Amino acid sequence: MSWLVTGGAGFIGAHVVRELAAAGERVVVLDDLSSGDSGRLPEGVAVERGSVLDGALLERILRVHALDGVVHIAAKKQVGESVERPLEYYRENVEGLRTVLEASAAAGVRRFLFSSSAAVYGMPDVDLVTEDTPCAPMSPYGETKLAGEWLVRAAGRAHGMATACLRYFNVAGAATPELADTGVFNLVPMVFDRLTRGEAPVVFGDDYPTADGTCERDYVHVLDVASAHVAAARRITADPDAALVLNIGRGEGASVAAMVAIILETAGREGVAPRIAPRRAGDPARVIASADLARKELDWTARHGLREMVESAWEGWCLHHPEARR
Numbered sequence: 001m002s003w004l005v006t007g008g009a010g011f012i013g014a015h016v017v018r019e020l021a022a023a024g025e026r027v028v029v030l031d032d033l034s035s036g037d038s039g040r041l042p043e044g045v046a047v048e049r050g051s052v053l054d055g056a057l058l059e060r061i062l063r064v065h066a067l068d069g070v071v072h073i074a075a076k077k078q079v080g081e082s083v084e085r086p087l088e089y090y091r092e093n094v095e096g097l098r099t100v101l102e103a104s105a106a107a108g109v110r111r112f113l114f115s116s117s118a119a120v121y122g123m124p125d126v127d128l129v130t131e132d133t134p135c136a137p138m139s140p141y142g143e144t145k146l147a148g149e150w151l152v153r154a155a156g157r158a159h160g161m162a163t164a165c166l167r168y169f170n171v172a173g174a175a176t177p178e179l180a181d182t183g184v185f186n187l188v189p190m191v192f193d194r195l196t197r198g199e200a201p202v203v204f205g206d207d208y209p210t211a212d213g214t215c216e217r218d219y220v221h222v223l224d225v226a227s228a229h230v231a232a233a234r235r236i237t238a239d240p241d242a243a244l245v246l247n248i249g250r251g252e253g254a255s256v257a258a259m260v261a262i263i264l265e266t267a268g269r270e271g272v273a274p275r276i277a278p279r280r281a282g283d284p285a286r287v288i289a290s291a292d293l294a295r296k297e298l299d300w301t302a303r304h305g306l307r308e309m310v311e312s313a314w315e316g317w318c319l320h321h322p323e324a325r326r
Helices: 011-022 055-064 079-084 086-106 140-159 187-196 222-238 256-266 292-298 306-320
Strands: 002-006 026-031 046-049 069-072 111-117 162-168 170-172 202-204 219-221 243-248 275-277
Touching: 002 011, 002 055, 011 026, 011 222, 026 055, 055 086, 069 086, 069 222, 079 086, 079 140, 086 111, 086 140, 111 140, 111 222, 140 162, 140 243, 162 222, 170 187, 170 222, 170 306, 187 256, 187 306, 202 256, 219 222, 219 306, 222 243, 222 292, 243 292, 256 306
Parallel strands: 002 026, 002 069, 026 046, 069 111, 111 162, 162 243, 170 219, 202 275
Antiparallel strands: none
């Protein structure tokens, strides 16, 4: 099989490309390199620079490289930014996806794998979030991911594509330091950033109805997310009628306080006391995936633990911020 991976030079995308290539798949990457880095990619992977909004470019790439399937990862993904710039997020995430699907249908692609997000659920009031939990996204980002799932399913039915939509939970870690996330938008790098600047990490709220009063989340290693893509790619290759929507998480919760403690220990800052700040509006107490359906449909399960995530992320952070080791 041969795959176009959009956004393949980004943090998650580069890990997916690496795993697909290691599994013997032929991969071509399309990335505008606005946040991606082609240096993350394995040797021999072809890179086309351009936008997912360029339908003519997409169709040319699919035909020239004779690609059988698409893994669509490219997206704008900052929740707060999406609230400030909803039009940009709908253009890039929804119109971009529509353009990719249109080019895929025109080129005769029959397999389409979409990177979705647990943001589609919003604030679910359940112990474990299943794929049947009602979706009520709380940001334009989450809305674009849910609309994207609708588009993928509709296009799959209309054009005979096998499809899978993977709803990631909280992604962390790195396969190697060079592949680490360089953004400061999620808990782990945010704590690293504050420690590097000599500041205490901030915990938003310690009065939630959880074991230690802080929010609980499902953190999943990026290597597990990448292996889920390989498993899903194989499933939609084998099953032309597939139309899957799957949670990708560990199925286990970890509190913010527990994660911060692991981060402080990993960074050698055990004596630093986190600063407790008021709750942030819209933060649910607990969002933890049920990963049973992914296990059943893909024979996939997450294999990496919290400490592996944090330690690998720290090595990557220190590669880009040598001053952090002090």
